[in-house]
Amino acid sequence: MSASQAEVVTYPEPIEKALAQITTLLKGSYGLSPRTVALLLLQDDPEMHDLVKEREGSTYQTIAAIIDRTRETLREPVDEAVPVARQQKIAAIAAAAVTETAPAGAALADRISRLMMNPWTGTPLLLLVLYFGLYKFVGGFGAGTVVDFLESTVFDAHVNPWVNRLVDTYVPWAAIRELLAHDYGIITLGLRYAVAIVLPLVGAFFFVFAIIEDSGYLPRLAMLIDRVFKMIGLSGRAVIPMTLGFGCDTMATLVSRILETRRERIIATLLLALAIPCSAQLGVILALLAGRPAAVLVWAGVIALVFLFVGWLAAQILPDERPTFYMEVPPLRLPRLTNVLIKTYTRMRMYFLEILPLFVLASVLIWLGEMTGLFAALVQAVAPVVRAIGLPDQAAVAFLFGFFRRDYGAAGLYDLYTAGQFDGVQLVVATVTLTLFVPCIAQFIVAIKERGARVAFGMFLFVLVFAFGTGYILNAVLRLLGVSL
Amino acid sequence: MRCDFCGTVFTEAEARPACTGCPLAGVCKKRKCPRCGYEVLPEPKWVKALKAWGGSIFAGYKANR
Numbered sequence: 001m002s003a004s005q006a007e008v009v010t011y012p013e014p015i016e017k018a019l020a021q022i023t024t025l026l027k028g029s030y031g032l033s034p035r036t037v038a039l040l041l042l043q044d045d046p047e048m049h050d051l052v053k054e055r056e057g058s059t060y061q062t063i064a065a066i067i068d069r070t071r072e073t074l075r076e077p078v079d080e081a082v083p084v085a086r087q088q089k090i091a092a093i094a095a096a097a098v099t100e101t102a103p104a105g106a107a108l109a110d111r112i113s114r115l116m117m118n119p120w121t122g123t124p125l126l127l128l129v130l131y132f133g134l135y136k137f138v139g140g141f142g143a144g145t146v147v148d149f150l151e152s153t154v155f156d157a158h159v160n161p162w163v164n165r166l167v168d169t170y171v172p173w174a175a176i177r178e179l180l181a182h183d184y185g186i187i188t189l190g191l192r193y194a195v196a197i198v199l200p201l202v203g204a205f206f207f208v209f210a211i212i213e214d215s216g217y218l219p220r221l222a223m224l225i226d227r228v229f230k231m232i233g234l235s236g237r238a239v240i241p242m243t244l245g246f247g248c249d250t251m252a253t254l255v256s257r258i259l260e261t262r263r264e265r266i267i268a269t270l271l272l273a274l275a276i277p278c279s280a281q282l283g284v285i286l287a288l289l290a291g292r293p294a295a296v297l298v299w300a301g302v303i304a305l306v307f308l309f310v311g312w313l314a315a316q317i318l319p320d321e322r323p324t325f326y327m328e329v330p331p332l333r334l335p336r337l338t339n340v341l342i343k344t345y346t347r348m349r350m351y352f353l354e355i356l357p358l359f360v361l362a363s364v365l366i367w368l369g370e371m372t373g374l375f376a377a378l379v380q381a382v383a384p385v386v387r388a389i390g391l392p393d394q395a396a397v398a399f400l401f402g403f404f405r406r407d408y409g410a411a412g413l414y415d416l417y418t419a420g421q422f423d424g425v426q427l428v429v430a431t432v433t434l435t436l437f438v439p440c441i442a443q444f445i446v447a448i449k450e451r452g453a454r455v456a457f458g459m460f461l462f463v464l465v466f467a468f469g470t471g472y473i474l475n476a477v478l479r480l481l482g483v484s485l
Numbered sequence: 486m487r488c489d490f491c492g493t494v495f496t497e498a499e500a501r502p503a504c505t506g507c508p509l510a511g512v513c514k515k516r517k518c519p520r521c522g523y524e525v526l527p528e529p530k531w532v533k534a535l536k537a538w539g540g541s542i543f544a545g546y547k548a549n550r
């Protein structure tokens with residue numbers, strides 16, 4: 001067969017019709033085949049549009065009209081239809097030309113890959129990954145074993161009493177003693193939160209995440225989730241900022257720039273601020289709920305529901321610009337242990353360098369607040385709200401911490417939990433509220449820079465009211481049903 | 486480096502730093518994939534050094550044979 005003619009890709013009928021019409025209209029020379037020029041026009045290539053506008057003069061209007069009409073008749077976006085048709089053609093050519101003697105492993109990987117992307121098999125697979133990776137490993141091993149050891153054996157039994165004694169003996173000023181040690185001291189609180197609670201949990205999470213990353217699961221997750229995300233005005237591409245959101249929502253708010261439409265960017269920023277916990281927060285929440293499967297289910301269910309409901313609502317309110325998403329997935333592979341360990345180490349190191357000064361600063365701020373009485377006043381002010389959602393007054397402290405840094409607040413909650421301050425229902429209400437609760441200061445500042453003060457402030461207010469509103473309703477419902485979790 | 490999301494292979498020079506305008510840009514050395522925007526971790530310096538060292542030993546071994 002003659003190569004160039006027989007191997008042309010055939011696109012869906014409306015596109016082919018438009019291509020035929022446009023190619024007859026094109027008079028100028030572009031150094032490309034007319035069909036290619038027409039295809040680029042249909043895919044909204046801005047440079048080609050400028051060129052054609054310049055060279056075809058008034059005919060351009062006719063061409064633009066054809067493009068608009070095609071877009072209306074075509075069910076899927078051109079940007080999606082074109083690569084899909086090409087992909088099919090490539091598969092057909094490859095199937096005809098190549099006799100497959102692929103090793104058994106490749107065929108198996110291919111089959112697993114397809115199972116991961118099919119909604120019926122992919123969803124249970126995703127749940128398995130979450131169950132073993134997050135619940136069992138981060139919540140079970142990370143919290144139950146590592147944090148427990150560092151908290152109770154290393155800090156509570158040795159470091160803290162030793163530091164307290166040392167400070168009491170050698171530091172004559174009560175104020176400095178309080179700054180370094182005791183209840184809110186830099187070493188006894190700030191360092192302990194960072195080293196004994198947050199870092200091991202985050203480390204366990206980073207380890208699981210590195211395995212997921214290295215295996216090539218993420219693009220498959222994007223394809224799997226694309227359909228659900230389309231309902232809330234996003235596309236599979238939003239998996240990128242969402243997964244990075246686990247690293248830190250601040251970063252992910254910046255990353256949401258890569259999304260196509262303004263609508264997508266606003267929805268993604270809102271959902272990131274509201275329903276995506278950062279890795280530390282997630283780690284601590286998993287630790288808090290570790291021994292209580294029913295509580296985890298309620299927590300995950302409420303967050304998922306909020307995520308979908310708010311996304312859906314935002315998609316209804318914001319003007320419709322449909323995002324397109326299609327990607328070729330890179331091959332699945334067995335994660336390599338060296339890769340995983342290096343990634344885990346790099347992330348932990350970056351994270352630690354980032355949080356340590358902030359945790360120290362938080363301790364200093366709290367100390368200042370204690371000295372001036374401002375802290376007590378703030379706790380007093382927040383306490384009624386905390387009481388309204390059924391939590392003990394001390395939880396107000398954790399929420400105040402949380403606004404400074406989400407992970408700091410979560411660590412504070414963990415502290416209260418180990419002190420035996422919560423029952424099951426209170427635990428779920430507290431974790432749900434803290435997950436939804438205000439984006440931390442850093443994220444708020446970035447949101448202002450990226451989306452403008454008005455959008456950012458509106459979002460902030462919305463998130464605040466929404467978080468406590470959800471906590472209130474959840475508490476009322478759980479108490480009414482008389483469940484104990 | 487290789488993007489963990491889309492599989493694109495690129496050099497550190499081709500990629501933009503991940504977080505210009507991020508308050509934590511000082512500690513964070515991530516790079517952005519030029520194709521999809523996913524953030525990729527750079528190799529730590531000591532890993533690079535180790536690899537270079539391993540590579541030179543390997544090259545010397547091959548030259549000796």
Ligand SMILES: [Zn+2]
Pocket residue numbers: 251503504507509510513514515
């Ligand atoms: Zn960063």
Ligand SMILES: [Zn+2]
Pocket residue numbers: 488489490491492493518519520521522523
């Ligand atoms: Zn990429």
